[in-house]
Amino acid sequence: MFMFVQMLSAVAFVDALNDVRKLKTQYDQAKYFSSGDTAHIKLLGAQRNTWISGTGCGLWLILHRFRTLKKQLLDLEIRGELDV
Numbered sequence: 001m002f003m004f005v006q007m008l009s010a011v012a013f014v015d016a017l018n019d020v021r022k023l024k025t026q027y028d029q030a031k032y033f034s035s036g037d038t039a040h041i042k043l044l045g046a047q048r049n050t051w052i053s054g055t056g057c058g059l060w061l062i063l064h065r066f067r068t069l070k071k072q073l074l075d076l077e078i079r080g081e082l083d084v
Contacts, residue, residue, distance in 0.1 A: 016050040
């Protein structure tokens with residue numbers, strides 16, 4: 001379950017990066033026309049989604065690392081190799 005959520009978060013981040021790339025080219029083409037403001041707003045929304053999904057993906061990676069370290073620490077305590 002944990003790895004599934006982590007992979008889902010990574011896929012959402014990659015999808016958000018793809019949206020930003022696509023909307024950036026649309027914005028570059030439309031910024032001199034009247035639709036430039038609309039394209040800019042869509043680009044800002046896509047960039048916001050990228051930051052949100054990237055932060056979520058990073059937090060999942062950090063949480064996974066903490067979980068792994070905690071499991072290793074408990075294994076050492078159970079085997080008696082750790083003096084606390």
